[in-house]
Amino acid sequence: MNKKVSAFIAIALAAGTMVGCSSKSSSSASGDVEEGKVINIYSWNDEFRQRVEAVYPEVESTSKDGTVTTLKDGTEIHWIVNPNQDGVYQQKLDEALLKQDSAAADDKVDIFLSETDYVNKYSSKDAGAAMALKDLGIDPDKDLADQYEFTKVTASDEDGVQRGSTWQTCPGVLVYRRDIAKAVFGTDDPAAIAEKTKDWDTLKSTAKELQDKGYLTFASYADTFRLYGNNIKEPWVKAGETTINVGPEIMDWVKDSKEWLDAGYFNKTVKGQWTDDWNKAMGSKSNVFAFLFPAWGVDFVLKPNWDGDEGAWAVTTPPQEYNWGGSYIHGAEGTDNPEHVKDIIMALTGTKENLLKISKDYLDFTNTQSGMQEAAKDDSFTSDFLGGQNPFEQFAPVAENIEIAPLSAYDQGCVELIQNSFNDYLQGKVSFDKAKANFETAIKERYPEITEIKWPN
Template sequence: MKKRVVSLLMATAISASLLAACGGSSAGSSAATGETGGDAAAAGGTEGAVINIYSWNDEFRTRLEAVYPEVESTSDDGTVTKLKDGTEIHWVINPNQDGVYQQKLDEALLNQGTAADDDKVDIFLSETDYVFKYTDADADVAMPLTDLGIDPDTDLADQYPFTRTTASDQNGVQRGSTWQCCPGLLVYRRDIAKDVFGTDDPAAVGEKVKDWDTLKATAAELKAKGYYTFASYADTFRLYGNSISEPWVTAGETTVKVDPQIMNWIKDSKEWLDAGYFDKTVKGQWNDDWNKSMSSSSKVFAFLLPAWGIDFTLTPNWDGETGAWGVTNPPQEYNWGGSYIHAATGTDNPQHVKDIILALTSNKDNLIKISRDYQDFTNTVSGMQEAATDASFASEFLGGQNAYEYFAPVAENIKIAPLSSYDQGCVELIQNAFSDYFQGNVDYDRAKANFETAIKERYPDITEIQWAE
């Protein structure tokens, strides 16, 4: 099992020869170091001079600088943050694209046991799509929070429960924490709503999109007036994917199980695309056509986005007047994203790491400040309930609407889908394979075969794919 976990850690982009070379040290960094960071803390060991934090962008750095009281200064290039006690945080940033971030992180984690103290990974971040790869108890690369002296049941009691579940291993032991909670809403064009429904009131629009059957009828209304409901079939995937009943791969097995909800997404996406409810020219997300579908010249009515999606994606792509967008309830509760903070097993800075995790994910005042400064929907239930009724959280971009009023109840009802170490590959490759089918490039059976080939290439240990029919 341990050898298989190491293979998964390296599956992103490391060559087979490197995997073989690392196989002999797959007993884990705890054994290699002789003691974990938690052991060092308990023994009262001296903290290191450098805290190495691995991430894929500067989002975590900016939040830490905004609320962590021990920050003294940051270098002009953003690579080093000095703390008041003289300790330096070194930011090791590699892009997410093409698996580069995970490749570099995996290499560092596999070398953790032999690295010099000031070269060890102390903190690293993960995303929801691949968090379980790092919280897996067999991998043992992320420390249990209790080993740092953090009691999740008391210190993190105000967090949204599904975020704690997401950050836990298969035994229910929490091995990470997040400042973010990423519930998603339906974000709509007010002018299109007025044209088709006669109103842009969020409650009235919410009634038109309150469930999938109602939304389908609404999609026909929008089409009749020359509008698309969503830009792409990829826009709805997260809602279906959040509703799967079993993990893509059950722990200890080598079979990918394609859940009935994923099959429903395939069926419904084809139906909606053929009906003209999606824009056929927009093929997936994160491309130029998708970005342009957020512009004032677009005929797309709505997007399904979390708070970060409005801030990082919709706002910069919108070229019309401020206040043209509104938010309302989605057809079902869903979560999209989330950056999890982990203490690396073997860190020589357990006390600093503990302080940072608590300051960034447990301190309610700090999290409310992050929400105000960066529009993040942050991870305290009580804080977000307060924000939902606080007029000062109104958004100019949303025409003076307080989006937290809609985000908060969605967050409280999210039930996270069961996780596995294979989630990122399955989520990416199923969409890639069936995008070709939706676009008419291949037939249904070929799309299935293409997924089976691609998933086995990504994860050579997978032996079978089972399709719910």
């Protein structure tokens, strides 16, 4: 480990919550090392497994319970899945990485995934967690040249060395109910609805129109958070510091959420995302007009919760450009399967034909610029779920304009806990100042090394 290890990593290691550093880099993908018989992949759901099964040509079969995928050469992929919420996934991954040097070959972490909210933690050169892609035999400048640049930057360390790769880009749009649009506005045409949703002031007027006809604009104030949070100008925690900086954009979200909630534009009983009430708000009996989702949200969240006919939804311009999410694939330092790791990363993120198949099968907005430009003009990429609309026409312009928010290793905790703390304020249970105090307490409990919280004026 670099002697100039950050305070975050040093303290977290002492607490047993951060990744361990391998004493030596794992073997490069030179072909002179015998591969192991088990590939351990850590993730938080089965999304990545589905994509591997869809496009990785070496897949033979997967067990009925989804825990083991067998490859054609007899190697087994073992899927170790833990929930992302409340930092559980990171905790379990960190515990495994701490044992990486001493673990038996078939118990070592080979591949792990991270989200944009905490990719910075694992891609840091001081973390000793994610291999440089070049050490796997992948040349990012050549092999991944067609990727969106912001995704390459996101998965790179402090020296600009890329240590992860993603099949996704996650430009966000507004997804709306066609029947509600027709009832209120007389049309469900995406171009016409875009004029109603193009910015926050316009959308506020539209929300009043919806309310007058008995409809809610969004299910929850939590639905709008990512648009504000993805546009912060400074990181939550600057490199090498232990101060949380709450951006003015975050407090704008609190202020606007209170205004919209009091006005009746949200469902007051839906207190956040990933809850049963939130899921039900996507159903056919709901009076919620719209959700704010990237492509994965349409396929992985909205579609399973919709209980009506296909073609009931469409996508259009959001009130503010944003990016939400992105699952980054990392080869773990100490892996005994570098050739397989390289092969999987390239199949999932560096092969245009595979990525286009993922886009067609799963509606993912995938990570080749040329591929997504083609998809936006290709009628074969229309979606039955979206009433025959080609959503890539809407996703592509957003993706081309994304400037990723400055990242820190603390993003997941800050994003979760700021919403949790101000949820009580928005629900009228605590005062504004008490919500601030509750956030300060909660964030220091999650990250004991934090010494100060700075609020905007």
